[in-house]
Amino acid sequence: MTEDRQISIALPTIRRLPMYVAVLEKALQDGQTHASSSQIAGALGLESIQVRKDLAAVGVVGQAGVGFPVGELIVAIEKSLGWDNASDAFVIGAGHLGTALAGYRGFARYGLNIVALFDSDPAKVGQTVHGKKILPMEKFADLAARLHVRIAILTVPAEAATESAALAAEAGIKALWNFTPTKLAPIDGVIVERVDLAASLAVLSSRLASLVGASGAARPQAADEPESEV
Amino acid sequence: MTEDRQISIALPTIRRLPMYVAVLEKALQDGQTHASSSQIAGALGLESIQVRKDLAAVGVVGQAGVGFPVGELIVAIEKSLGWDNASDAFVIGAGHLGTALAGYRGFARYGLNIVALFDSDPAKVGQTVHGKKILPMEKFADLAARLHVRIAILTVPAEAATESAALAAEAGIKALWNFTPTKLAPIDGVIVERVDLAASLAVLSSRLASLVGASGAARPQAADEPESEV
DNA sequence: TAGATTGTTAATCGATTAACAATC
DNA sequence: TAGATTGTTAATCGATTAACAATC
Numbered sequence A, B: 001m002t003e004d005r006q007i008s009i010a011l012p013t014i015r016r017l018p019m020y021v022a023v024l025e026k027a028l029q030d031g032q033t034h035a036s037s038s039q040i041a042g043a044l045g046l047e048s049i050q051v052r053k054d055l056a057a058v059g060v061v062g063q064a065g066v067g068f069p070v071g072e073l074i075v076a077i078e079k080s081l082g083w084d085n086a087s088d089a090f091v092i093g094a095g096h097l098g099t100a101l102a103g104y105r106g107f108a109r110y111g112l113n114i115v116a117l118f119d120s121d122p123a124k125v126g127q128t129v130h131g132k133k134i135l136p137m138e139k140f141a142d143l144a145a146r147l148h149v150r151i152a153i154l155t156v157p158a159e160a161a162t163e164s165a166a167l168a169a170e171a172g173i174k175a176l177w178n179f180t181p182t183k184l185a186p187i188d189g190v191i192v193e194r195v196d197l198a199a200s201l202a203v204l205s206s207r208l209a210s211l212v213g214a215s216g217a218a219r220p221q222a223a224d225e226p227e228s229e230v
Numbered sequence C, D: 001t002a003g004a005t006t007g008t009t010a011a012t013c014g015a016t017t018a019a020c021a022a023t024c
Helices: A011-029 A038-042 A049-056 A070-081 A096-102 A105-110 A137-147 A158-170 A197-214 B009-031 B037-044 B048-057 B070-081 B098-103 B105-108 B137-147 B158-170 B197-214
Strands: A087-092 A114-121 A132-136 A151-156 A174-176 A191-195 B088-094 B111-120 B133-135 B151-154 B175-178 B189-194
Touching: A011 A038, A011 A049, A011 A070, A011 A132, A011 B197, A038 A049, A038 B098, A070 B197, A087 A096, A096 B098, A105 A114, A105 B197, A114 A137, A114 A174, A132 A137, A137 A158, A151 A158, A158 A174, A174 B197, A191 B197, A197 B009, A197 B070, A197 B098, A197 B105, A197 B175, A197 B189, B009 B037, B009 B048, B009 B070, B088 B098, B088 B105, B088 B137, B105 B111, B111 B137, B133 B137, B137 B158, B151 B158
Parallel strands: A087 A114, A087 A151, A114 A132, A151 A174, A174 A191, B088 B111, B088 B151, B111 B133, B151 B175, B175 B189
Antiparallel strands: none
């Protein structure tokens, strides 16, 4: 049996693991069998000690004087992340963002397979985007159960987030990837991971503001060209 | 002159500030003039002491026995974030994600105004999405300079990320909001904030994997009972 | 005054970084 | 053997949490 103690890897470490996979795959393509912590760190702008600590957390041992086995490492990381066998997912909300995510081919790399989209708008239902059908919300629970879908990607408008999340939980969804600006209240038995654009933009704009503030007064931009209404 | 010491607010605090704004605006609509740290914390699932520490960082003082002044707080937070006067932004890459972001009306709330999109694909150039024009990359530098645009939103394919970032930096862009899966090398004088979907999905799927692993072999769960537990 | 709540100072916790002996 | 690199143990750093006197 495998060691199976993937629980309890520190969250910051888990967030860095995908970067390691990317770097290691490049190394693999270059024909490298081993990569040292300092090589990996260099490629990512990290410290080598942090790489060693992170890799220790996924349970791979390196070879002193040589480095870490690249192939083995990729497999171990993907196992830790649950990326070793693909998971099906439903998208709830076939708006701009939902259809964009449904069309993103890169998710396959992360073991995520978007099966279908759901929307409450009858005008959208029946359409096909990126080869995936938009289905009515009424069919969600039944299909989630029949197809054993455990992941839902939430891309509905902010006002509909809470209700959609409840419906998904009811339907047996175990993990919600929340792209809405709504912070959901905890739901028993459901993992919620939020992509918080406001938080990310807050970091960007506050740094920009302090940069501008440092170099002089904030100044209005020239009213010229298309100001374009939203 | 204003106090102007917005530098050095801790990053975790900055990430939480937008949530406070959301809660405070709701309080304002309910006619509240003041909100206590425990009220705010309760609405967000945080500890009151953390709220007080965060609000202290933006420089607003509360009133013992009463709470914090709601309106003043909103203004102060928005100032800290640079959300007090809107910034224009360009989108680079008019693919699914780029057009989705260009159509998201919620950004106005964060002082972000998407002016136009740019793409290197001649087939896309000339089209209009959500009332915004798709322009050729060749015009980027000139327009960025003329309109004093400092923010670019990067939604090109992974392979084009580095090149596009360099072009943006060349054109005087000061802040890059990077939605590509590529981790950019640091660029002198340019702030880069990345929306790392792989990192977010890693957290989601690893938690899901350990949840399934904990309850026995990886098995299609009964579409019934909550499996509970964090 | 009495109750509620702030803001400060100290304690705790967890992650990052440093140092270096062990090992290939 | 000599050089490179790991993994362990300890030190540092920063953020969160606790306790409580000050204050409205």
